[in-house]
Amino acid sequence: MPSTYVEAIRQGIREEMERDPNVFLIGEDIGIYGGAFKVTAGMLDQFGDERVVDTPISESAIVGAAIGAGFMGLRPVAEIQFADFISCGFDQIVNYAAKCRYRWNAPAPIVVRAPCGGGVHGGPFHSQQNEAWFAHTPGLKVVLPATARDAKGLIKAAIRDNDPVIFFEHKALYRRVKDELPEGDYTVPIGKANVFRQGKDISVITYSAMVHVAAEAAARMEKEGVSVEIIDLRTLTPLDEETILASVRKTSKAVVLHEANLTGGFGGEIAARITEKAFEDLDGPVLRLAAPDTPVPYCPPLEEAYLPNADKLVEKLRWLARY
Amino acid sequence: MPAVKLQELNPEQVAESQKRADLARQSLYYMALMREVEERIERRLYRQGKVLGGVYVGRGQEAIPVGSGLAARPADMLFPSHRDLALYFIRGVTPRQVFAQYMGRAGGLTRGRDGNMHMGDLDRKLVAIISAMAASIPVAAGAAMAIKYQKKDDVAWVWFGDGATSRGDWHEGINLATVQKAPLVLICNNNQYAYSTPLSKQMACRNVADRAPGYGMPSAIVDGNDVLAVHDAAVKASAHARAGLGPYLIECKTFRMTGHSAHDPADYVPKHLFEEWGELCPIRRIERRILDQGWGTRAEIEEIHARIRRETDEAIEWAGNSPYPDASELLDNVYGS
Numbered sequence: 001m002p003s004t005y006v007e008a009i010r011q012g013i014r015e016e017m018e019r020d021p022n023v024f025l026i027g028e029d030i031g032i033y034g035g036a037f038k039v040t041a042g043m044l045d046q047f048g049d050e051r052v053v054d055t056p057i058s059e060s061a062i063v064g065a066a067i068g069a070g071f072m073g074l075r076p077v078a079e080i081q082f083a084d085f086i087s088c089g090f091d092q093i094v095n096y097a098a099k100c101r102y103r104w105n106a107p108a109p110i111v112v113r114a115p116c117g118g119g120v121h122g123g124p125f126h127s128q129q130n131e132a133w134f135a136h137t138p139g140l141k142v143v144l145p146a147t148a149r150d151a152k153g154l155i156k157a158a159i160r161d162n163d164p165v166i167f168f169e170h171k172a173l174y175r176r177v178k179d180e181l182p183e184g185d186y187t188v189p190i191g192k193a194n195v196f197r198q199g200k201d202i203s204v205i206t207y208s209a210m211v212h213v214a215a216e217a218a219a220r221m222e223k224e225g226v227s228v229e230i231i232d233l234r235t236l237t238p239l240d241e242e243t244i245l246a247s248v249r250k251t252s253k254a255v256v257l258h259e260a261n262l263t264g265g266f267g268g269e270i271a272a273r274i275t276e277k278a279f280e281d282l283d284g285p286v287l288r289l290a291a292p293d294t295p296v297p298y299c300p301p302l303e304e305a306y307l308p309n310a311d312k313l314v315e316k317l318r319w320l321a322r323y
Numbered sequence: 324m325p326a327v328k329l330q331e332l333n334p335e336q337v338a339e340s341q342k343r344a345d346l347a348r349q350s351l352y353y354m355a356l357m358r359e360v361e362e363r364i365e366r367r368l369y370r371q372g373k374v375l376g377g378v379y380v381g382r383g384q385e386a387i388p389v390g391s392g393l394a395a396r397p398a399d400m401l402f403p404s405h406r407d408l409a410l411y412f413i414r415g416v417t418p419r420q421v422f423a424q425y426m427g428r429a430g431g432l433t434r435g436r437d438g439n440m441h442m443g444d445l446d447r448k449l450v451a452i453i454s455a456m457a458a459s460i461p462v463a464a465g466a467a468m469a470i471k472y473q474k475k476d477d478v479a480w481v482w483f484g485d486g487a488t489s490r491g492d493w494h495e496g497i498n499l500a501t502v503q504k505a506p507l508v509l510i511c512n513n514n515q516y517a518y519s520t521p522l523s524k525q526m527a528c529r530n531v532a533d534r535a536p537g538y539g540m541p542s543a544i545v546d547g548n549d550v551l552a553v554h555d556a557a558v559k560a561s562a563h564a565r566a567g568l569g570p571y572l573i574e575c576k577t578f579r580m581t582g583h584s585a586h587d588p589a590d591y592v593p594k595h596l597f598e599e600w601g602e603l604c605p606i607r608r609i610e611r612r613i614l615d616q617g618w619g620t621r622a623e624i625e626e627i628h629a630r631i632r633r634e635t636d637e638a639i640e641w642a643g644n645s646p647y648p649d650a651s652e653l654l655d656n657v658y659g660s
Contacts, residue, residue: 061461
């Protein structure tokens with residue numbers, strides 16, 4: 001029976017908590033309520049309130065306490081209710097957790113889970129895709145699964161990882177995507193991209209919910225005789241440059257796609273690396289498709305206009321195919 | 324107070340008096356060591372260009388880390404502020420390592436990756452501060468929560484200044500710790516200035532301790548220049564935390580007998596304050612106490628200072644000979660395996 005993305009994350013967390021008594025959860029409304037998106041539903045009953053810690057509305061304290069517990073040998077999994085609120089814990093993430101290993105050899109083995117992304121009419125403060133803030137900070141690992149299978153394998157890998165991992169779960173995927181999950185214990189390695197779809201004419205390099213937008217566009221392009229390869233990065237830092245470059249060398253054309261707004265987005269980094277390292281293999285400019293540089297608007301017509309979608313991607317792919 | 328004659332005391336009182344004498348002499352050693360090491364760093368090495376970045380010292384505040392640090396148990400987790408150098412010595416970090424840290428050498432605790440008081444050692448249960456004030460409070464709260472989860476009777480201790488109490492992290496961290504009844508001892512060195520900002524512009528309440536009832540937390544106000552008073556308050560506070568009763572705040576009234584950092588002449592501080600507080604120097608005070616109580620002689624006190632000068636001379640030489648880290652180390656240890 002296939003599992004949804006949210007079930008997959010829940011299973012992954014539960015298995016790690018059963019495996020290792022040092023794993024515990026900390027966040028707002030994660031106990032009796034089971035989390036705003038029910039990711040931690042049932043955990044309080046199974047593990048008790050010592051391991052499923054409901055906190056005051058204090059994102060900075062949530063992240064800071066996770067770091068401190070990490071110093072004591074625990075493996076904290078912190079939930080930020082919406083990725084938009086992560087800014088309230090920003091200093092603890094980018095100045096404290098990210099730098100302590102480099103500065104004084106003290107690892108911060110924490111996971112910060114953050115439900116992110118638009119398409120749910122959440123408005124400017126419940127829709128952001130703010131991974132670039134963290135991908136710019138050395139010392140953090142930034143993970144954004146696109147499928148249920150990866151979500152489970154990556155959350156388990158994140159919990160076992162000895163570095164701080166910012167784990168962005170896309171809200172629109174929680175109950176929309178499903179996979180038949182592998183039997184038993186498995187992890188998906190952090191820092192390894194996935195060739196989501198094989199193709200030979202154009203590479204689309206993307207991650208998180210946009211993988212599914214890319215899949216829809218690729219299916220349409222197939223009918224037009226253009227074969228699209230999709231690279232699902234899964235992790236932004238450390239970046240799997242090898243898989244990106246191998247794909248671009250094969251197809252010779254690339255579109256970088258993300259839901260976050262364009263300027264300063266991670267797509268610029270990918271485009272730059274492709275042009276620096278695979279320029280001779282390119283048969284066209286590296287294109288980017290991203291949201292415009294505005295806050296995420298609330299009402300459906302504005303939000304639809306804001307978000308990248310298959311129509312907008314098909315337009316870019318057609319242009320690049322003709323180039 | 325006149326010295327009590329030992330023969331008038333019963334054996335238990337003799338033992339207690341002996342303990343007090345040992346504590347006083349130990350306190351003098353650590354306070355004087357901190358003073359001497361920081362004098363050398365701020366007034367010599369910094370001016371000679373041998374220490375480059377920021378230098379933040381705890382001159383006049385030595386009783387706070389010493390009195391409380393000697394009340395902590397070895398298994399307790401310590402989160403010092405940038406004016407608590409003595410905590411490192413109490414935990415066995417050497418003056419050699421401290422000078423090398425300030426000079427950016429490979430022999431420092433961070434191997435030149437960070438400077439001054441930004442150093443830690445998890446094996447010694449010393450956690451490095453970051454520059455954002457009060458960021459240690461939530462982290463210490465989490466360490467205390469972990470101690471509770473691990474069913475140990477250890478305590479997490481965190482030190483900070485009056486300025487730090489204005490940051491959100493201070494409030495968020497304490498609120499979480501008190502709700503969780505975590506074994507956390509909070510020690511404020513209220514030195515009345517945060518950089519150039521006097522207390523009156525930092526907060527509208529009279530004492531930092533006035534904030535404790537808002538968190539359902541007990542507190543004490545102590546003379547921060549009396550090392551034995553700080554110690555006694557710290558013993559009481561840690562007993563409270565160890566007993567599972569939750570956090571406890573100690574506000575130590577003191578004065579920053581220097582600028583914010585070595586580059587700051589502190590012209591904004593009225594001169595008479597330095598004079599008045601200079602009279603209350605915690606090192607001079609414990610020396611007088613030792614002599615008055617018959618816990619030691621003038622010669623013994625002088626020997627402590629002489630020993631510290633020898634240790635310090637030797638440590639500076641050692642640190643100066645410690646190499647800089649090789650530039651090839653630049654990319655190491657951003658991530659683990």
